Amino acid sequence: MDEGIHIEGLSKRYGAGDTAVDALKDVNMRIAPGEVVGLVGPSGSGKTTLLKCLGAVIEPTRGRMILGGEVIYDSEQGGWKTKDLRALRRDRIGFIFQAPYLIPFLDVTDNVALLPMLAGRANGTSRVRALELLQALDVAHRAKAQPSELSGGEQQRVSIARALANQPPVILADEPTAPLDSQRALAVVRILNQMASQYQTAIIVVTHDEKIIPTFKRIYHIRDGRTVEEPGEGREIS
């Protein structure tokens, strides 16, 4: 079975009857471990809906999703493979948001270490793991700081470290560069590429951001609930 992300025939209908909205009609994607792909599309095309399905916070209507070689959802076989969607999210999916959304009352290390801790690992081991990631993301010197004491770029790097903390096979990034200027936006994409290959993670980046679209080697266009795969420019980031 495939590693990475594999989505087949995914659809999502909101509501029922006259007011039903078919947000996703037929989504097919395949992303290999270590690969970063862009997901672009006009407003209302279904990007967020797709992320929510993949992120196991809403249930798709039809289709199949495979994460890291394991079927997590199959509408033909009773839907979600596990009842415990929180554990699924915690262990197998990393999230990066438009804003860093760090937990303001935890210091930088514990913001990252929280995930392994939630998964039941000891505090010490979790913090060691967090420090490694902070090192890799070049924010280890701020490990003891409060999130509010970090610059925006530093906060976003900490949130990337958090997404990686439980070594998920997949990271979902929702407009991660929207509030950043072009230099910082490109830096984030460079980091995502580095992390993807270093940790063999498949990363989907939902974006409108013209500055970073040319950097993807592969792009999925979503239009009216359907995906079309296109090669990207794959431009090197200087």
Added chain:
Amino acid sequence: MISLAGRDILHSWGKFVLTGIGLGLLIGATLTMAGVYRGMVDDARVLLTNSGADIWVVQKDTQGPYAEASSIRDDVYRGLLGMPGVAQAANVTYLTMQVRHGARESRSMVVGFEPGQPGEPGYLVAGRRLVRSHYEAIADVKTGFRLGDRIRIRRHDYEVVGLTQRMVSSGGDPMVFIPLKDAQEAQFLKDNDAIIADRARTAANPALNRPGVPGLLDAVTASQTINHSVNAVLVKVGAGDTAETVAQEIRRWKHLQAYTREQMEEILIAKLIATSAKQIGMFLAILTIVSAAIVAFIIYTMTLGKIREIAVLKLIGTRNRTIAGMILQQALGLGLIGFVVGKISATLWAPAFPKYVLLETADAMRALAIVMLVCALASTLAIRAALKVDPATAIGG
């Protein structure tokens, strides 16, 4: 796992402590109210103990001398002394009035007693007992009088020769003890003008001022200025007799009411301060509800301020149990801070109250349990709001 609640409290320490102090003052007020009630009960008990009596003999069909007016002849005690089981019997009078010292006035209960007999204040904190039979007084320290002060009761001056404490009436007025004869006179004494007017009235009454009976007018006038009544007789029971059997005998033979120590306590606590107790009970109930509302409101607002973080926590896999635990612990933490502040403030301000405030450890423990329970209940509102947060909202629109 780290304590999310603890970290959040540490992070917003200032806000937490300020809210805790506010809540604490409220809890302090609650504890004080309970203390006021306990103080009233304790005052009553101490009053009964310090009077050194086993039986209170009062006018028939009254609940005197503290709860109702009671008047009996001052020779009744002789008959009582002759009864089996009665070791001591002594007259006492009680009269609540203003006692003046210079420009200052103290509302006091003036007690007339016979030295060496039941009714004498139990122990002195300063000075000595009465040795002269007139115009000496022993005052409770709460009157504010000091040794050597000359205080004025009606038309006479008394010298404060001794100080006692914890002798206050059920109304909270501190007591001033003077010799029985003086007290009987004080109960009866009118000002000079009134006496002259009375004498003139007696003299003008032809039935009392008969030309053929010399000396009658003088005898009538004299009898009018002597007071032959007291408010109660305090009885001490001899060894080997129970107060209840002796009291029964007195009731049976003397056409008087006799109360044992237990019955007196019942009258003082269950009847006399019952209304105050209900009043205080209402206060306690309202303060508890107000505290609960405040905690609920604060924890709810704090939680609403963290909706985004809660959504993120849920999205990255935090269990409902953990999130509910976080909110519950914060509510309990707030309650704990409030309780500590409340206990300290109540202890600090209790002595400043005019009436005795008795803060009992058992009450404090009970209050702590109630505070914790109330905080836990109050947090359910916030917990429900937090559990309703959809993790999907962490992923933008």
